Amino acid sequence: MGNKGEDLIFIISTIAIGLITVALVLLFVVFQKKKKVLLIDKEESKKRFEREIAETQIEIREETLRNISWELHDNIGQLLTLAKIQLQSASPENIHEVSETISKGLTEVRALSKLINPEAIKNIKLREAVQLEIDRFNRLNFINSELKIIGKGQLINKKASIIIFRILQEFFSNTIKHSKASNLWVELDFRENELEINAKDDGVGFSSLEHKSKGIGLENIKNRAKLIGASAIFTSEVNKGTSLKILYKL
Secondary structure (H helix, E strand, C coil), X not given: CHHHHHHHHHHHHHHHHHHHXXXXXXXXXXXXXXXXXXXXXXXXXXXXXXXXHHHHHHHHHHHHHHHHHHHHHHHHHHHHHHHHXXXXXXXXXXXXXXHHHHHHHHHHHHHHXXXXXXXXXXXCCHHHHHHHHHHHHHHCCCXXXXXXXXXXXXXXXXXXXXXXXXXXXXXXXXXXXXXXXXXXXXXXXXXXXXXXXXXXXXXXXXXXXXXXXXXXXXXXXXXXXXXXXXXXXXXXXXXXXXXXXXXXXX
């Protein structure tokens, strides 16, 4: 009886060890498969993010080129035409007017040269890029614009800067094209571990229903913010303007 009991215990122990071994092997196989799936998903997410960055850079470049084209045709072109007319009737008394017109044209050309540089788009510094946009709006009398900087204005991730700048660029474009606003206020608040951006206009605004029906790209802005772990919050009321708040963890 004693030997049979020992044999039974041995058999049971062997079966238990076998089952545990099989279970461990299965768990290891499942873990490896999940790990492989996670690595593939991570790589795909990285590729999607890089594609989005590349597409965003292209959009910024296209927007910049459109702006440059408009300024060359309607702004600098007009200044040069005016300078030509002034030169045709120039006299010692009004030569200073010609000089002022030409000086203004040179200032406009210098401003454009900052935007043309491809490296400026590739290595966007958010504060400087937003300042250039605000200066352009004021220079061309598009809209009365103001930029306020709070904090030290530390540098942030280049790719995050590209995404945030494009989000603001889209908001500015909507403001100028659709809001009928007279004023635009932008605030960059650099905190210890967070950047808060507030952009607001005093235009016609829109209701949440209009937002859903017109689809003016606001959902696209929110999705872009998610790519860098940021949030984009819109607030708007009819005839009370529209505001955008972006929160980004540094």
